[in-house]
Amino acid sequence: MNIENTLQLEISKAIEEIYGVLPNPNLVQIQKTKREFEGNFTLVVFPLLKVSKKKPEDTAHEIGERLVATSQIITSFNVVKGFLNLTLSTDFWCGVLNTISNTTDFGYAKSGSSGKTKMVEFSSPNTNKPLHLGHIRNNLLGFSVSRILEANGHRVIKVNLVNDRGIHICKSMLAWQRFGNGETPVSSGKKGDHLVGDYYVLFDKEYKKQIAELQDKGMSEEEAKVKAPIIIEAQEMLRKWEAKDSEIYSLWQTMNQWVYAGFDVTYSALGIEFDKVYYESETYILGKSIVNEGLAKGVFAKKTDGSVWVDLKDDGLDEKLLLRSDGTSVYMTQDIGTAIQRFNEYRLDDHIYVVGNEQEYHFNVLKLVMSKLGYEWSEHLYHLSYGMVQLPEGKMKSREGTVVDADELIHEMISTAQEMSEELGKLNELSAEEASKIVETIGLGALKYFILKVDPKKSMTFNPKESIDFNGNTGPFVQYTHARIQSILRKASEVGIAIPQSIEPFNLGDKERELVQLVSALPGIIKQAGEMLSPALLANFAHDLSKEYNQFYHEFSILKEEDEKVRQARLLISHEVANAIRISMGLLGIDVPNRM
RNA sequence: GGCCCCGUAGUUCAAUGGAUAGAAUAGCGGUUUCCUAAACCGUAGAUCCAAGUUCGAUUCUUGGCGGGGCUACCA
Numbered sequence: 001m002n003i004e005n006t007l008q009l010e011i012s013k014a015i016e017e018i019y020g021v022l023p024n025p026n027l028v029q030i031q032k033t034k035r036e037f038e039g040n041f042t043l044v045v046f047p048l049l050k051v052s053k054k055k056p057e058d059t060a061h062e063i064g065e066r067l068v069a070t071s072q073i074i075t076s077f078n079v080v081k082g083f084l085n086l087t088l089s090t091d092f093w094c095g096v097l098n099t100i101s102n103t104t105d106f107g108y109a110k111s112g113s114s115g116k117t118k119m120v121e122f123s124s125p126n127t128n129k130p131l132h133l134g135h136i137r138n139n140l141l142g143f144s145v146s147r148i149l150e151a152n153g154h155r156v157i158k159v160n161l162v163n164d165r166g167i168h169i170c171k172s173m174l175a176w177q178r179f180g181n182g183e184t185p186v187s188s189g190k191k192g193d194h195l196v197g198d199y200y201v202l203f204d205k206e207y208k209k210q211i212a213e214l215q216d217k218g219m220s221e222e223e224a225k226v227k228a229p230i231i232i233e234a235q236e237m238l239r240k241w242e243a244k245d246s247e248i249y250s251l252w253q254t255m256n257q258w259v260y261a262g263f264d265v266t267y268s269a270l271g272i273e274f275d276k277v278y279y280e281s282e283t284y285i286l287g288k289s290i291v292n293e294g295l296a297k298g299v300f301a302k303k304t305d306g307s308v309w310v311d312l313k314d315d316g317l318d319e320k321l322l323l324r325s326d327g328t329s330v331y332m333t334q335d336i337g338t339a340i341q342r343f344n345e346y347r348l349d350d351h352i353y354v355v356g357n358e359q360e361y362h363f364n365v366l367k368l369v370m371s372k373l374g375y376e377w378s379e380h381l382y383h384l385s386y387g388m389v390q391l392p393e394g395k396m397k398s399r400e401g402t403v404v405d406a407d408e409l410i411h412e413m414i415s416t417a418q419e420m421s422e423e424l425g426k427l428n429e430l431s432a433e434e435a436s437k438i439v440e441t442i443g444l445g446a447l448k449y450f451i452l453k454v455d456p457k458k459s460m461t462f463n464p465k466e467s468i469d470f471n472g473n474t475g476p477f478v479q480y481t482h483a484r485i486q487s488i489l490r491k492a493s494e495v496g497i498a499i500p501q502s503i504e505p506f507n508l509g510d511k512e513r514e515l516v517q518l519v520s521a522l523p524g525i526i527k528q529a530g531e532m533l534s535p536a537l538l539a540n541f542a543h544d545l546s547k548e549y550n551q552f553y554h555e556f557s558i559l560k561e562e563d564e565k566v567r568q569a570r571l572l573i574s575h576e577v578a579n580a581i582r583i584s585m586g587l588l589g590i591d592v593p594n595r596m
Numbered sequence: 597g598g599c600c601c602c603g604u605a606g607u608u609c610a611a612u613g614g615a616u617a618g619a620a621u622a623g624c625g626g627u628u629u630c631c632u633a634a635a636c637c638g639u640a641g642a643u644c645c646a647a648g649u650u651c652g653a654u655u656c657u658u659g660g661c662g663g664g665g666c667u668a669c670c671a
Contacts, residue, residue, distance in 0.1 A: 034615065044614060046651065056651085082651080083615060126671075166671060280671085307669060316599075317667095324669040331671050360600065361666050387601080388664075395664085424634065442634085454609065459602070459664065466607085471634055472620040473609075480634050488631055528612090540610065543619080554627095554636045596634075 003096070003520060004030050007041055007086070010074070014066040021051050032517070038078055039085030040517060046082045056082035090513065091505040097516045097569070098502035100576050107522040107583050109153030117155045117346055120146045122354035123267075123274070124161045127259040128168045129197035131266050131406040132396060133389050133462060134356070140451050140589060141386055142354040143272045144535040147587045152530035157346060160274045161338070164256055165281040170237040172196050173251055174230065175203035185258050191265060191407065192258030206230055269410050271444070271589055278338065284329055286337025290373070291323050299372045310369055320365050335366050343377055350380045352533065357385040357457070384533050387459030389451075404464055413468065414443035420470055426596055441591045442476050448590050449475030453539035473543050475590055478581060481546035482592040485578040488558055490594075492571060497559070503569045511552045515573050518545050519580045526587065535588050542584040549577050 008028050016022045027047040033039040045052075045060045052059040057079055064077035064084050073092040078085050100106055122142020125131060131139075146156045176183070176199040185192040207230050214224035225231070240248045267273065291308050294300035300310050300322060308323040322333055342348060353363060363383035370378035388395065389404075396403045417439045421427050427435040450468045454460045470476040489499060508516070522541065529537040558574060561567040582592050 029612085029614085031612090031614085035618095036616075042615085046614075049651085081615065124671095163671060168671075305669090318599095321669055326669080328669085330669070334671095356665090357601065358665055359671095362671095364600090385601090390664080420634070424632095426632085426634080450608095457601080458609090461608075463608090466621095469608090469621070474620080474634085476634055477620090480632080484632055484635085491631060536610090540619090543610095547619080550635055551637095553631080557631070559631050595632085 002524070003088075004041075004524070006073070007043075010067060010071050011043060011063065014063055014070060015048065015051060017070075018062055018066055019051050023048060023051050027051070032521075033085050037080060037083075037085050038087065040088050040513070041086050043084040043086065044082065045084055060084040090508045093508050093513050093516050094503060094505040094569075096520050097572060097576065100516075100519055101502055101572055106576075106579065107526050108151045109527075111150070111153065112155055113153035116153075116349040117157065118149050118350040118352060119157045119159060119342055119346060119348050120149070120352045120354060121159045121161055122146075123272075124163060124355070125263060126163045126166075126168055127193075127196070127256050128172045128200045130191070130193040130262060133404040133406065133409060134396060136270070136406050136409070136447070137386060137389050137451050137460075138354055138356070139267070139270055139272050140448055141384065141456055141535065143270075144452055144538075144588050145352065145354065145384065145533050147589065148526065148529050148533075148535060148538070151526050151587055154349075154530075157276065157348075158274045159276045159278060159342075161278045161283070162280065164279050165241070165252075165284065167234060167238050168200070169252065169255075170234045170241065171203040171207075172200040173248070173255055174234050174237055175199040175206065176255065177251070178206075185261070191262040192260070193262030193266075194405075194407070195262075196255055196259050203230065203234070266406050266410070269407075269444075270448075271591075280334065283338050283341075284334045286341060287333040287335070288323065288327075288329055288337070290336050290340065291333065294322070294369075294373055297373065299369075310365075310372070312365060312368055315368055317361070317365060317368065320369075322369075332362065332365065332369070335362075336369060339366070339370060339381065340375070343375070348377070348380070350382060351377075352382045352384050354384045354386070357387055357459075359383070360385050382533070384456065386456040390459055390461050392461060392463050404462065410444065410447065413447045414440050416467060417443035417446065417470070417476075421596070430595075438593045438596055441593050442470070442479060442596060445475030445479050445585075445590045445592075446470055447475070448588060449478070449539060452535045452588050453543070455536045456534055475585075476596075478542045478546045478585060479590075479592050480596060481549055482578050482581045482585075483594060483596040484553065485549070485574045485581075486594040488574055489571070489578070492559060495559075497567075497571070499575050500568045500572050503572055504565060506565050506569065508569065509556075511548070511555060512569065512573055515545075515548055515552060515577055518548055519573075519576050522580050522584065525584070529587070538584045538587050542581055542588075545577060545580060545584075549574075 007030055008025065011028050012023055012025070029044040029047060031042050031044065033042045043063065045056050045063070048059055049056060052062070060079040060082065064079060067074045067086065068077060073088050074086050075089045076087045120142055123135065123139050125135060142158070146158045149156045179202055180199065183195065185195055188195060207228055210228035210230055211221065211224040214227060215221060219227065237248055241252060291300060295302060295308065300308050302308050305325040306327070307321060307325040309319050309321055311319050313319065320332060321330055323329060339351065342351060355363070360383065367378050367381050370381065391402065393402070421439055421442070430438070446468050453473070492499065525537055525541045529535060556570065558567065558570045561570060585592050
């Protein structure tokens with residue numbers, strides 16, 4: 001059941017009857033009627049003037065009159081300029097409400113019904129430092145998009161490709177060897193990823209110091225950066241690692257384990273999980289054989305020093321390195337290899353990479369290379385390119401310590417939720433366990449909503465000084481609306497009023513109809529969010545619906561309504577609004593409490 | 597320099613080419629003998645500039661101006 005489609009058909013039919021031409025469907029533009037006009041849906045008639053060959057107002061009137069005469073569901077219309085506003089019967093809206101109420105998993109496509117398998121790669125952290133706000137955006141987006149795709153009937157595989165090797169990890173390892181005195185997460189009480197991150201910062205400090213010293217001795221900055229003893233040592237360590245030197249290898253394993261334990265805590269706090277975790281140390285070899293394939297096909301070219309390149313100048317890009325002159329692989333080599341492996345192994349229909357927009361170039365190249373190699377699925381590689389999270393002063397930089405740490409932020413959000421709840425006296429009747437669960441839900445809800453309500457492709461600003469709001473267009477606002485409805489439903493059952501499964505047709509009020517109409521739009525929103533890979537649409541939906549419900553709540557009584565028919569309808573509407581809130585927030589990875 | 601993205605109230609965000617550009621927050625003024633005031637109501641406030649396409653442009657095109665990113669034998 002899709003109301004817009006039904007209307008589209010009826011309108012097209014009416015137009016054919018009046019003007020003798022069946023209009024192209026994209027000329028029949030239906031939208032929700034704006035608040036200030038009377039009606040439920042609006043037909044924009046301008047595009048139809050070619051067919052009617054009449055003035056906008058006349059066309060609108062003709063179509064409106066025909067619709068009212070022939071349609072079962074359209075009861076009246078009005079015309080404002082070129083806009084035909086249609087009002088649907090309250091019986092129809094009651095029917096919509098009943099259908100929603102009796103649909104299991106309302107809004108969801110049947111699980112697996114699309115027959116498509118989509119892989120979503122996200123998170124992809126480095127193991128040399130803890131997660132920060134940028135990672136939070138990545139994780140929340142990846143997780144939410146995965147859920148949305150599942151709700152659209154796709155099979156989704158969530159994967160994390162951990163960058164567990166490379167010079168940056170060696171930097172942390174080296175600093176730990178030199179300055180660590182055997183410190184461990186247990187001995188220091190620090191979370192493993194933070195411990196390792198601290199040594200990464202230490203390395204950088206020492207590195208900078210050595211550069212400065214060399215410059216004092218008259219060396220240029222460029223040269224000093226290359227010749228500082230500590231960086232040379234780090235590079236030596238990487239060579240040893242690649243040669244599987246046992247001491248280095250086991251240190252690497254130990255420190256990575258610390259980091260993973262730390263990441264697990266953060267992921268679990270965010271409510272995020274993966275179906276599969278890949279490690280670069282295991283995948284970085286992949287793709288090398290493809291290079292030979294590309295050379296044979298003449299897609300790639302070898303330079304005299306032995307390095308392999310692909311020339312993309314004809315495609316508006318540059319030359320890109322695929323294999324170093326010493327035969328070792330680079331980032332691109334690996335992504336080529338893993339893509340092929342994954343498409344083969346899982347028979348993917350789509351592969352979505354949730355990666356910041358700073359890597360747009362990389363993914364353009366990847367797609368082009370795959371296409372040149374003749375993989376027809378190259379069109380099905382998507383880069384969900386999201387904007388950076390910026391601070392008021394600009395970009396976050398780990399090495400300079402200007403990052404907003406993920407764990408700290410999560411902790412802060414929860415403790416703010418705690419303070420506010422106490423201040424408002426919300427937790428008085430609850431057990432400590434219940435209270436802490438609710439406080440956590442609210443704190444995380446505020447954080448997740450704050451991030452996800454913004455269009456992914458836009459960069460966003462986070463001001464640490466102005467803490468994330470709990471009032472207004474926020475997660476807690478939506479959560480509160482849900483809790484409020486649950487409270488009513490609880491009270492109803494306490495006094496023995498059952499929530500009806502369906503209602504008898506009656507004359508719905510404007511606010512009631514509006515709520516039904518909003519809820520009925522949810523399946524379409526889920527579909528659109530899936531197509532656009534945009535959780536923000538669901539956040540907006542949840543907010544609009546909550547706003548509308550709160551107005552309704554203030555204006556009308558529900559339990560105290562004396563007309564039983566009306567009371568039943570309002571209860572059912574409330575129930576379905578709560579349900580729609582729970583579903584839309586759930587797709588954002590946000591829980592909604594039953595009381596707060 | 598080249599390429600890509602972005603510019604909307606003081607601030608943070610909305611608006612498949614459609615009506616009088618929506619919210620939130622901050623500001624000002626209100627609402628609690630009544631189902632949760634983390635709520636509700638009122639008030640004031642914005643499309644960077646200039647051309648073009650269109651019945652109609654925040655949206656599309658071009659040119660400016662401003663911000664960010666990429667342009668590594670790093671990942």
